[in-house]
Amino acid sequence: MTNPAQIGPREREILTAIVETYISTGEPVGSRTLSRQSKDQLSPATIRNVMADLVDSGFLEQPHTSAGRVPTAQAYRYYVDQISGKATLSPADHTLIAESLHGTMGVQEFLERTSHVLSLLSSGVGVAISNPGPRNALEHIYFSRQGNNRALAVLVTKSGVVHDRMMRLERDLTQVDLDTAANYINENFGGWTIGQVKIELGRRIEQVRSEYDSLMKNLEDLYKGGALASEEPSRNIFVEGVANLVTNDQDRERLHDLLKTLEEKERVAELLGAYLDMRQEAVRVVIGLEETVPEMRNFVLIGAPARMGDEMRGSLAVIGPTRMDYQHTITAVSYIAKLFDKLLNETA
DSSP, rough: OOGGGGOHHHHHHHHHHHHHHHHHHHHHOHHHHHHHHHHHHHOOHHHHHHHHHHHTTSSEETTOSSBBBEEEEHHHHHHHHHHTOOOOOOOHHOOOOOHHTTOOOHHHHHHHHHHHHHHHEEEEEEEEEOOOOOGGGGGEEEEESSSSEEEEEEETTTOOOOEEEEEESSSSOOOHHHHHHHHHHHHTTOOOOHHHHHHHHHHHEEEESTHHHHHHHHHHHHHHTTSOOOOOOOOEEEEGGGGOOOOSHHHHHHHHHHHHHHSSHHHHHHHHHHHHTOOOOOOEEOOOOOTTOOOTTTEEEEEEEETTTTEEEEEEEEEEESSSHHHHHHHHHHHHHHHHHHHHHHOO
């Protein structure tokens, strides 16, 4: 099998033309079509010989008895390597992204809007996932008395997410007691993750119980009541644009299993997690996702980590068919990933 690095200029030109024509039309590409498009006015016979070599090398395949050829996954990978970094966003795309993300406050809102704008830009499925982490640390907490032995805890994280929990307490606390407890937590644990707060609060309760008996008793009641729930804030998963992948009856049947997969959002999260990691610096293009999800053999993931400085706050991606506009989608994903860091640091 030919090494991609050994493909000559003529083979590269013809393979690129086949990939781009097939993406555009969805029909197998024949030598006569390529001959009409050829810059060097290559004859159909010459093109057929090159196409035969590309078939032997695993870059093309012939569906059924058609005279045309279609790209293989290897061809798409080669094509992506050739075009990476060569495209720019149009003014219309810049406007769409700017309007979609204008006024974004916090990681969750940015990622939710990102899934929507990526689905619009790519005509594929836009996916954005937030990771729990330091930005889900405590911003502040407050308590509100709701009657005998009942209190409402409202916890706000650094990323702007609000969690509330109704608690049943072992003993009744006044609003003054609740305010004192909230002030103690906010003054001592601002910026800590919830898990860290729980561990340290438990340690302090045991260490200084005798000295601050009244205050610590109130905190212990709140702790047991569930104000600091044992579970960390879970990641949020935004998926939008699934309908973009269903255009006709044939697609509908072929995509039935895929749609089930995308509806199970945790499987989407696992899919991104399998291919994207915090060490990744640029957009990654994965052609053929069957290793992780067998139903997605003919689909592509174009994704990037969403970072704030050195901290990976989530992932964003487009999932679409192998026949997709790679240049446009790669550029859009890369641009929004960089914008994530810029905009969120400005509002942090």
